[in-house]
Amino acid sequence: MSSTRRWLALTPRDALLVRDGRQFDAGPDASAEPAFPRPSTVGGAALSAYGQEPEEIRGPVLARWHRGGWWTSYFPAPADLVRLPDDPGLVTRLRPAPSGGITDLGDGSPLLMIGEGDPLNGWLTSETLGGYLRGELIDSDHLHRRVDELDLAFVRDDPDLDPGPLAREPRIGLGRTPHRVAQEGLLYQATFLRPVDGVALLAECVLPATWQRTATGPVTLGGRGRLADVAEVDGVSWPEPPKGFPAGRVLVYVATPAIWPDGWRITVPPRARLMAAAVGPPEPIATGSPRSAGGVRATRALRWAVPPGSVYLLQFDSADAAADWAVGDGERPGVHGTAYGRPHHDRLRTAGFGVILTGVWS
Incomplete structure (x- = not known):
């Protein structure tokens, strides 16, 4: 229906x-x-x-x-945007780089997010986040940008x-x-x-x-x-995804707190590998239903959630497979702007936990 x-x-x-x-x-x-x-x-x-x-x-x-x-x-600033240590007025982006160390990302995940600086914090407008998802905010031509050039909103220089x-x-x-x-x-x-x-x-x-x-x-x-x-x-929508995903690379931005089945690890879709992640400190989430049998006391639960702004880098087998998963293939909708990672009728999913947006990475 x-x-x-x-x-x-x-x-x-x-x-x-x-x-x-x-x-x-x-x-x-x-x-x-x-x-x-x-x-x-x-x-x-x-x-x-x-x-x-x-x-x-x-x-x-x-x-x-x-x-x-x-x-x-x-939207909360992505976790891979940081201020340069020597000049907090400049913003750069953590970069995935090969590492010989062992990580808890799983098999076939040799990359670590490399860089120095404090998290940007603050909030991006929908338009600015759209540029980030398309890889335009900070790219190979602009390895760092001034905060006042990014049209950021509510950047917390002084809370x-x-x-x-x-x-x-x-x-x-x-x-x-x-x-x-x-x-x-x-x-x-x-x-x-x-x-x-x-x-x-x-x-x-x-x-x-x-x-x-x-x-x-x-x-x-x-x-x-x-x-x-x-x-x-009216007039409200999620930031638009990019038109394509070169080399099968999909960036996943977490827009609402996510309670993944595997803790901090996003559920990796078929034909993809988790290559790297920038995840903020876990957030406690309490849920309960006063309308269910037994009320809040019987249904309450405390879980730990991946915070909004966290970023995951996925590598798909092909650009077509990446696009099919992220934005759909015309017949089947993609995951962009939807709650992800839990069964279709899961209460956490239908309540809006784990809404993700998709972008590109390099």
Whole structure:
């Protein structure tokens, strides 16, 4: 059965508090750190907005609304972009290079990501990330570029002055019992995330062709009693993939947290080898379903996810095999802009974990 796609915008009315699910005890010196909104966070909001689960939800993507009537989407900087040690104003790219050492990439993976520097961090616009995927951002003619030449967004030279699309906002709270009664002496500090002006969370919803529902709000998002306005929006898409994949080389950019069956290793497709990877520190992901039998207590789980911005380099047998997998062959869709690495009806997949974008590497 054919499907249709709609982009859903969730605009928080207040600061967000998204926890990663690990144990936290209130106390005089305790501080609760926030987590970036997860696919499960927007998945629950999309279910509330539609009153029924879409076939798939792919997000969240941070985006800013402009008064001219258009959106700019933002994506975490790829893990292989680094600042030069001697000049942090210059950005270069880690390069895959042969190594005689033994790695945990598996058989036939002789390459290591070589280079020095601190991660770029910050966020790329959808247009800039598209140039990166096509190999145009930093190439053989431009081994390094100035930060201000790359049209980057929310680059964190100073997180206090340039906090990114979600500004940190510390607040003081009081510990409470399960019945929401204050507990004397249990003060704690929690850091909330406040979207800067015009920033919303977007998610692509895959819906049956016969879908008749319209999203309505507001819905709960980012903490008890916190609301977000809901709207279906146009003019939003994933960055375009390159038109071809020379020599069968495919770069995989992780757009949303990925929970691979093999831990940090991406599931390698047929006719391909994993050649190298640049993977950030793992992120804790807590999931649970209040609507399932037994509620959250029976369904909760804590997993470790590959963070957005991680990069994998795949080598296919041919350019045609690479293109068939990445963007499809006309009859079968490719993996670009879809959740990857888990069975078709896996709840983690349909919630939007592991959305990937494809590009080229050299």
